[in-house]
Amino acid sequence: MSALTWTDSLALQQPHIDRTHQEFVELLNALAAVAETADPLPAFDALFAHTEAHFAMEESWMAQTGFAPENCHSRQHQMVLELLREVRGCAVDQGEWEPLRRLVPALAEWFPQHAEMMDAALVFTMQQLGFDPDAPRPLAEPTAAGCGGSSCA
Ligand SMILES: [Fe+2]
Numbered sequence: 778m779s780a781l782t783w784t785d786s787l788a789l790q791q792p793h794i795d796r797t798h799q800e801f802v803e804l805l806n807a808l809a810a811v812a813e814t815a816d817p818l819p820a821f822d823a824l825f826a827h828t829e830a831h832f833a834m835e836e837s838w839m840a841q842t843g844f845a846p847e848n849c850h851s852r853q854h855q856m857v858l859e860l861l862r863e864v865r866g867c868a869v870d871q872g873e874w875e876p877l878r879r880l881v882p883a884l885a886e887w888f889p890q891h892a893e894m895m896d897a898a899l900v901f902t903m904q905q906l907g908f909d910p911d912a913p914r915p916l917a918e919p920t921a922a923g924c925g926g927s928s929c930a
Pocket residue numbers: 794798831835892896
């Protein structure tokens with residue numbers, strides 16, 4: 778069974794981010810398919826590597842559009858990556874696979890909220906500034922204290 782289904786409601790109308798998010802959903806579902814098997818690690822590592830690149834892409838856009846280096850969107854990325862590191866360590870170093878299995882529904886619940894709130898705010902900021910990710914800019918002076926979302930000062 779799929780952990781998460783891609784629907785148009787998840788699309789943010791930004792081709793790079795939508796492709797990346799579709800890949801994230803596919804990799805999460807690939808992990809869900811093997812989570813209860815003896816070796817879910819390759820699928821986990823594929824998701825982990827993709828997530829590092831996914832977040833790095835968004836961080837780069839934030840830096841180029843004037844987000845403060847410390848903002849709630851970046852902090853949420855850091856927390857997720859830290860969780861992935863910890864879960865991997867539990868599995869590989871201690872033979873505890875349950876946290877890795879529990880991660881699948883947790884990520885399936887987390888992702889749509891993150892995309893709708895924080896990634897959507899980033900895309901909105903990019904559109905407002907006329908920022909084209911295919912025409913990278915030098916890093917901007919930080920002008921926004923938060924993530925650009927309405928819930929963040
Ligand atoms: Fe994202």
